[in-house]
Amino acid sequence: MRAAVLHAFGGPEQLSIEEAPDPVAGPRDVLVQVHATSVNPIDFKVRKGYQRGAVWRRPPMILGMDVSGVVVATGARVTRFRVGDEVISSPSHMRPGTNAELVAIDEKECARKPTSISHLEAATLPLVGLTAWGCLVDGAKMKAGESLLIQAGSGGVGTFAIQLAATGGVHVATTCSGRNAEFVTSLGAETVIDYTKDKFEEVLPPQDAILECMGGDIAKRSMDVLKPGGRFASINVGLDARAQRMNPYLAFGVTIVATAGFVIGTFIKSGTKVYPVVRKADGPGRLTRISEMVDAGQIRAVIDRTFPLSEIADAHRYCETGRVRGKVAIEVRQ
Numbered sequence: 001m002r003a004a005v006l007h008a009f010g011g012p013e014q015l016s017i018e019e020a021p022d023p024v025a026g027p028r029d030v031l032v033q034v035h036a037t038s039v040n041p042i043d044f045k046v047r048k049g050y051q052r053g054a055v056w057r058r059p060p061m062i063l064g065m066d067v068s069g070v071v072v073a074t075g076a077r078v079t080r081f082r083v084g085d086e087v088i089s090s091p092s093h094m095r096p097g098t099n100a101e102l103v104a105i106d107e108k109e110c111a112r113k114p115t116s117i118s119h120l121e122a123a124t125l126p127l128v129g130l131t132a133w134g135c136l137v138d139g140a141k142m143k144a145g146e147s148l149l150i151q152a153g154s155g156g157v158g159t160f161a162i163q164l165a166a167t168g169g170v171h172v173a174t175t176c177s178g179r180n181a182e183f184v185t186s187l188g189a190e191t192v193i194d195y196t197k198d199k200f201e202e203v204l205p206p207q208d209a210i211l212e213c214m215g216g217d218i219a220k221r222s223m224d225v226l227k228p229g230g231r232f233a234s235i236n237v238g239l240d241a242r243a244q245r246m247n248p249y250l251a252f253g254v255t256i257v258a259t260a261g262f263v264i265g266t267f268i269k270s271g272t273k274v275y276p277v278v279r280k281a282d283g284p285g286r287l288t289r290i291s292e293m294v295d296a297g298q299i300r301a302v303i304d305r306t307f308p309l310s311e312i313a314d315a316h317r318y319c320e321t322g323r324v325r326g327k328v329a330i331e332v333r334q
């Protein structure tokens, strides 16, 4: 098969399009012919070697954590899918990724593709959808009528999270630059704070919950707009900076200790409940529900730019600018 192979941790030039061995489906796997995939910030972080404590694979490796495609073979113990089924997934980061013509995925990480949208659109939804779901449904357990601040509402996670929250009757405030204000309003945000002009902590009333994805100073300042006992779902507590160059086992340990310290410390100090969220690759439950919501017209895919697989390095460069509005899609099969 053709695949984008990362040969060494480093810049986008380390990605090369080449022939690679076809994956073989294990007993519980479906073999998926990839029609489309996407680039998420996690991909360039892994490419740079910044996720060694979480993604334990080493180059040469295939990146990519989103797919929409068609099942072309099934393992002996697969029960939910048959050859010819259209599926989506954000598969485990512990196995070869989706930036290739074929990928083998455990069937429990797959859901049926929404029928109302293209493969290209469908491939932009699994990772951000499962992440937003982890934050708002599993973590903060948002209810209709509550208030929520979503940081970076115009990004991949933000565009999905705004729609998920708004469709559940949550009052959404979000940050982005002025050029994206109209866009996030069209997704369901009621209040937009242009971070280039205003400080959100100075203009917003206290919120029931926050979805925080920027980390650093923005994460710290976000705490100031939470009601007492509020919920703080974070997808960017990230690996502790010290852990990024350690060996994977030590890095993993340091990250767990640092994160637990933050969660417990914050609760003791202010009563805030912190939910560090990592997307769960749950096909039959969460991802199937997401697929149904798309077909019900409650959530739409937002593609900023599309690249062919052969230009994956440029897709990484674009994603790394931090200016993506929605998602970067990758076309693998026309």
Ligand SMILES: NC(=O)c1ccc[n+]([C@@H]2O[C@H](COP(=O)([O-])OP(=O)(O)OC[C@H]3O[C@@H](n4cnc5c(N)ncnc54)[C@H](OP(=O)(O)O)[C@@H]3O)[C@@H](O)[C@H]2O)c1
Binding pocket: 040, 041, 042, 127, 128, 131, 151, 152, 153, 154, 155, 156, 157, 158, 175, 176, 177, 178, 179, 180, 195, 213, 214, 234, 235, 236, 277, 278, 279, 319, 322, 323, 324, 325, 326
């Ligand atoms: N833990 C997990 O499971 C998980 C899952 C997914 C993502 N993440 C992490 O979450 C972060 C966000 O991911 P993403 O896919 O949403 O990123 P993204 O799509 O690259 O975000 C780009 C958006 O961020 C906005 N932005 C940039 N600086 C901002 C600021 N200071 N304030 C408000 N908005 C700002 C930009 O809007 P403007 O152009 O208007 O500035 C742009 O639309 C990444 O660090 C990613 O690695 C974690």
